[in-house]
Amino acid sequence: MTLSAFRVRLVISTRFVRDFVVPPEPLIIRHQQAVLPSIPSLTVPRRAMTREYRRPGEPIDNRFPWQKIDFDFSRGLEGLKNNIMLIKKELSDPWVGPEGKPILEHMLEQNRVIWEFKGPESLEQWILSSDLEIGGKSEINLRMGKNGQSCFLSGNLDSTPPRDGETRYSGYCTMRSKQPQSFFNRKKHYDWSSFNTLHLRVRGDGRPWMINIGTETYFSHQKNDIYCYFMYTRGGPYWQEIKIPFSKFFLSSCGRVQDSQHPLWLDKVNTVGFTLGDKADGPFQLEIDFIGVCRDYAHTEQCAYESYKRNPEV
Amino acid sequence: MTRIRFLLQLQGLGQVGLSRFAAQHGALLQSAFCLQPNLIKNAQRQVIKHFHGSLVCAKRNSVPSAQPLNEDKKSNDSALIHADLFDHVSGTFKTKATFNKAIDVFIKSDVRRRGHVEFIYAALKKMPEFGVERDLAVYNKLLDVFPKGVFVPRNFIQRMFNHYPRQQECGVQILEQMENYGIMPNLETKVLLVQIFGEKGHPVRKYQRIMYWFPKFKELNPWPIPKDLPTDPVDLARFSLARIADDLDAQVTVYQVPHTDVTEKGEHVTLPHIVGIQSPNQIELLAKHNPDRPVFIEGPFPLWLRKTCVHYYILRADPTPADEKEECPYDPESCLAYPLALDLDLDRDMGDDETFDVEICNEGPVFAMCMTGQGDEATLNQWISGLQQKNPILGQVPVLFLLEGRTTELKISSDKESDSQNSQHEDHQTQDRRSKVEANR
Numbered sequence: 001m002t003l004s005a006f007r008v009r010l011v012i013s014t015r016f017v018r019d020f021v022v023p024p025e026p027l028i029i030r031h032q033q034a035v036l037p038s039i040p041s042l043t044v045p046r047r048a049m050t051r052e053y054r055r056p057g058e059p060i061d062n063r064f065p066w067q068k069i070d071f072d073f074s075r076g077l078e079g080l081k082n083n084i085m086l087i088k089k090e091l092s093d094p095w096v097g098p099e100g101k102p103i104l105e106h107m108l109e110q111n112r113v114i115w116e117f118k119g120p121e122s123l124e125q126w127i128l129s130s131d132l133e134i135g136g137k138s139e140i141n142l143r144m145g146k147n148g149q150s151c152f153l154s155g156n157l158d159s160t161p162p163r164d165g166e167t168r169y170s171g172y173c174t175m176r177s178k179q180p181q182s183f184f185n186r187k188k189h190y191d192w193s194s195f196n197t198l199h200l201r202v203r204g205d206g207r208p209w210m211i212n213i214g215t216e217t218y219f220s221h222q223k224n225d226i227y228c229y230f231m232y233t234r235g236g237p238y239w240q241e242i243k244i245p246f247s248k249f250f251l252s253s254c255g256r257v258q259d260s261q262h263p264l265w266l267d268k269v270n271t272v273g274f275t276l277g278d279k280a281d282g283p284f285q286l287e288i289d290f291i292g293v294c295r296d297y298a299h300t301e302q303c304a305y306e307s308y309k310r311n312p313e314v
Numbered sequence: 315m316t317r318i319r320f321l322l323q324l325q326g327l328g329q330v331g332l333s334r335f336a337a338q339h340g341a342l343l344q345s346a347f348c349l350q351p352n353l354i355k356n357a358q359r360q361v362i363k364h365f366h367g368s369l370v371c372a373k374r375n376s377v378p379s380a381q382p383l384n385e386d387k388k389s390n391d392s393a394l395i396h397a398d399l400f401d402h403v404s405g406t407f408k409t410k411a412t413f414n415k416a417i418d419v420f421i422k423s424d425v426r427r428r429g430h431v432e433f434i435y436a437a438l439k440k441m442p443e444f445g446v447e448r449d450l451a452v453y454n455k456l457l458d459v460f461p462k463g464v465f466v467p468r469n470f471i472q473r474m475f476n477h478y479p480r481q482q483e484c485g486v487q488i489l490e491q492m493e494n495y496g497i498m499p500n501l502e503t504k505v506l507l508v509q510i511f512g513e514k515g516h517p518v519r520k521y522q523r524i525m526y527w528f529p530k531f532k533e534l535n536p537w538p539i540p541k542d543l544p545t546d547p548v549d550l551a552r553f554s555l556a557r558i559a560d561d562l563d564a565q566v567t568v569y570q571v572p573h574t575d576v577t578e579k580g581e582h583v584t585l586p587h588i589v590g591i592q593s594p595n596q597i598e599l600l601a602k603h604n605p606d607r608p609v610f611i612e613g614p615f616p617l618w619l620r621k622t623c624v625h626y627y628i629l630r631a632d633p634t635p636a637d638e639k640e641e642c643p644y645d646p647e648s649c650l651a652y653p654l655a656l657d658l659d660l661d662r663d664m665g666d667d668e669t670f671d672v673e674i675c676n677e678g679p680v681f682a683m684c685m686t687g688q689g690d691e692a693t694l695n696q697w698i699s700g701l702q703q704k705n706p707i708l709g710q711v712p713v714l715f716l717l718e719g720r721t722t723e724l725k726i727s728s729d730k731e732s733d734s735q736n737s738q739h740e741d742h743q744t745q746d747r748r749s750k751v752e753a754n755r
Contacts, residue, residue, distance in 0.1 A: 113672045149675040169494075201674060206557075206618040208535070232535045235617040236558025237628045237680045257527055280621040289675045294668070305530075312526035 055135055056166040086183035109194065111294035114272075115177065117151040120144060127176045130155065135162025136170035145287055150203075154285040157276060173284070176212070176273035189216055189268040192246075197296040198272075200242045201289035204233025209286065210275040213249060216268035224253045227264045231274070239289060247301040259310045263303040396420070396429070396436035404444070410452065413437075413444040417455055430459050431484045438491050448495050450503075457488060457506045466512035473514060485510065485517030489524060498528050539619050547572065551589035551685035554617055554624050559683060564593035569700035572687060586687030588697050592704070600681040600705050603631055608712040609681065611698070614689050626685045627694060629701070629713075633678040681705075691715055 054060065061068075093100035101109075115125065123142055130138040140155035159171025180188040198211070209231040217225055227249035234240050246266060251258045272291065276284055305311055403419055404412035420433050427433075437456055441447040465481050467473040476482065485507065492499060499521055507518045537557060544550045552566050569588040577583055603609065613627030684697045694715065702708045 110668055111670050113670050116672050118673075145675070147675065147677065149673070199670070205616045230531070230534055232537060234537050234558065234560065235554075236560065236626070237615070237630070237683065238558075238560055239675065239677075257523070259523070280618055280623075282618070282623050283616060284618070285616065290670065290672045292670050292672070294670070312522045 053133055055162075056164040083183045086181070090183060111199065111292055112192075112195065113290050113292040114190065115288075116290040117144065117288065118149065123151060125178050126151075127178055128174070129176070130173040131158075131162075131170045134167060134170060135164055136160065136172075138171060138173050140173040140175070142175060150287045150289045152285065152287050153274070154283065156283050157278075158281050159277075159279050171279060171281070172275055172277035174212075174273055174275040176214075177271050179270045187216075187270075189270055192266040192269055192293050195266065195293035195295050196246055196299055197294050198244045198246060199292045199294045200231070200244075201239055202231070202233060202242060203237075203239045203287040203289075204235060205285050206233055206235030207276060207280065207284055207286075208232050208278050210277070211244065211249075212271075212273040212275055213246075213264060213269060214271040214273070215265055216270055222253075226252055228252050233286065239287075243294070243296070245296065245299050245301065245304075247299070248304045250305060259312070260307070261303060261305040261311050262307050394436075396433040397440065399433075400436065400440045400444075408444045410444065410446050410449060413440070413446050413452060414455060417459060421459060427459065427461055430461070431480055434459055434484050434488065438487060441491070447491070448497060450492075450497050450500060453488060453492050453497065453499075454502050454506060457485070457503065457510070460485070460506075460510040462509040465510055465515070467515075473512075477512075477515075482511060482516045485515070486520050489517060489520045493524055493528075499524060541620075543619055543622060547687060548587050548589055550619075550622075550624060551587065554619060555589060555591040555626070555683055555685060557619075558617060558626065559591045559593065561593040561595070563595070564591050566591045567700065569684075569697055586693055588684060588686045588693060588700070590682055590684035590697055590701065592682040592701070596679075596681050597704055599679050601707055603679075603681075603707060603711060604634070605707060605710040607631060607634075608714045609708075610714045610716050611694050612716040614718060624685060625689065626683055627689065627697075628680050629682040629684075629698070630680045631678045633676050689717065691717070 052061075089100070097103040098106045116122065123144065126142060128140050128142055130136065130140045132138065137158035137160055138156060139158075140153065142151060142153050144150070145152040153175055155173050157171055157173055159169075161167050161170040180190065182188045200211075211229050211231050213227040215225070215227065217223060229244055229249045231242055231244070246264050249264045251261050251264075274286070276286075399420065400413070400416045403416040417437065420430075421427065434456055437459075441452070446452040460481065465478040467477040489499065504518070504521055507515070507521055511517050544553060548568060548571065552568075555566055556564070567590050569590055570585060572587040573585055575583045575585060600609075609629055609631045611627055611629055614625035615628070617624050617626055682701055684694070686693050686697065694717075698708060698713055
């Protein structure tokens with residue numbers, strides 16, 4: 001047990017609890033295992049495409065996969081409708097140009113708005129989660145801003161760790177974009193390889209956030225890999241424009257910064273997320289106007305971290 | 315310091331006489347840390363002792379044993395005992411000195427430092443209680459509890475497998491707690507870790523990782539916040555207003571200093587502080603504001619400075635409708651050195667468009683911001699009266715309060731007596747506005 005615990009890549013900080021993965025396994029295994037009553041599943045937004053987190057003390061779900069299916073006719077119809085729309089889009093787009101844009105526009109594009117918030121339906125592209133899933137007490141909710149032109153992310157951060165005897169850290173709130181999908185639930189990815197900077201227009205309350213970019217990976221052990229960087233907000237009544245070069249993003253897995261860093265590959269980006277976990281208990285708020293990517297010709301850096309050696313050299 | 319460097323160099327040459335150097339250096343550290351001078355002798359004697367030595371050898375030196383530990387030795391649950399040790403030693407005074415004393419008591423109690431892993435875990439847990447969780451010296455002292463040289467792998471097989479895993483985990487745990495509190499280890503930490511776990515142990519690697527990443531992330535915040543915020547509310551308000559105003563020309567004005575007044579009836583009335591900020595641009599904007607349209611005092615909005623939350627209020631207006639907007643061309647002669655408007659007809663290439671195709675969220679102008687200890691209308695009204703000295707237009711503009719959960723209208727006039735009358739007075743426009751505001755909430 002100790003060996004395997006040590007093989008957890010002991011890197012650095014758990015302060016940045018990640019976007020979609022549970023806080024790292026505790027290194028220290030307590031000898032007295034508390035016998036906990038089974039905790040009923042909490043009503044939190046479901047997270048797609050990641051394995052469920054099983055809280056310590058919760059019984060293992062031994063049901064077969066087909067037993068977990070809950071069939072709903074109306075939802076099926078909805079899905080069918082969505083799929084037909086997606087097929088239609090997929091068929092009609094190539095007639096206009098790549099990605100449904102005229103070829104000239106596609107080739108000369110300098111910047112692209114990925115998400116903007118112009119109506120309640122734009123909020124459906126986001127998944128919220130907080131440490132409620134691991135038994136914490138943070139809350140998060142998302143709604144449209146006062147004038148209906150931005151999204152307003154607010155909630156309450158509480159870093160009391162859950163009393164399950166194993167979890168040592170808690171207190172995170174996160175918002176993550178859904179992975180784009182093609183018809184028949186096929187995965188689609190954002191291709192941002194012609195851009196090098198992430199551009200956001202936000203208004204925060206002075207708290208630091210973390211931006212997480214999840215990319216498509218090949219091996220299953222990389223499924224927790226995520227590229228992170230910090231987003232500092234100034235606070236106050238003014239909007240701020242934040243430009244973060246993609247070269248600054250560092251690789252982390254399960255909340256641990258990795259030794260071997262490499263540049264973020266932008267051709268298959270799945271998700272972008274915002275995480276708050278600054279250990280300051282209390283209410284928070286963040287307004288986002290739009291999220292875009294742009295090409296900054298003045299920025300030529302590929303990766304901000306040394307990649308010719310292990311980082312740090314050990 | 316030179317001694318430490320010398321030590322490191324020697325170790326780099328190949329672990330020559332590790333235990334001897336460890337002993338010497340340990341003694342050095344001990345003498346540096348020990349608070350009571352009469353303990354130094356014992357501590358030195360202990361460190362110099364070889365840990366792989368025979369039992370007889372260990373027995374020959376009289377082992378000073380602490381009284382509280384002897385009776386509990388048989389018990390198994392030693393982590394709890396160590397927690398008790400801290401309470402026992404410290405008594406009612408939980409300070410750094412008593413924490414160090416507890417560590418000294420443990421070090422002296424047993425020459426083999428039996429149960430030191432549990433002791434360290436207990437100490438780590440107790441640290442916030444004693445207020446030493448951000449003290450690097452204490453962490454180093456805690457690392458010093460580990461016996462030196464015992465856990466250093468001696469051959470490649472030991473190095474390959476996890477040598478003394480529980481002790482290494484414990485070492486990593488100390489570093490992780492340091493990391494969580496944002497403490498950067500120093501060279502002394504490294505020397506200790508190398509002495510305890512060898513050059514390539516997991517704690518040493520963790521140390522290297524911290525030393526690689528911490529300096530990279532240390533100065534990232536473009537709007538840094540000092541570690542110790544000013545305790546005086548006026549200073550704090552001054553700092554936070556300057557932070558959020560985002561304008562170097564903006565001027566902070568203290569409208570009211572917190573003080574306690576005694577009224578005629580003998581009651582003590584505490585007046586809150588009112589600190590406001592306004593830049594010349596904002597004064598100009600407010601002067602151009604259409605007096606028919608109301609301005610709003612909105613708030614409180616939270617602002618977080620590390621772990622403290624302060625609240626501010628803003629004076630703003632609704633965005634001017636398109637038909638009222640007037641183009642104001644820059645006066646080219648206002649600044650000859652730096653022309654404010656340049657109309658160069660440069661040939662731009664296709665796709666040289668650097669603006670985003672998005673309709674950005676348009677909000678009305680912000681005219682001023684303030685912070686106050688008490689966010690009621692009377693206090694904010696005082697702020698507006700103070701603002702009126704520089705912005706005479708505020709005498710004509712209706713001012714609406716959009717405070718948390720309440721909406722009232724209050725018109726600032728030159729005489730302050732009419733406050734109560736004005737708050738009762740409501741016209742249709744205000745009611746419309748109010749319903750709109752409530753709909754927005």
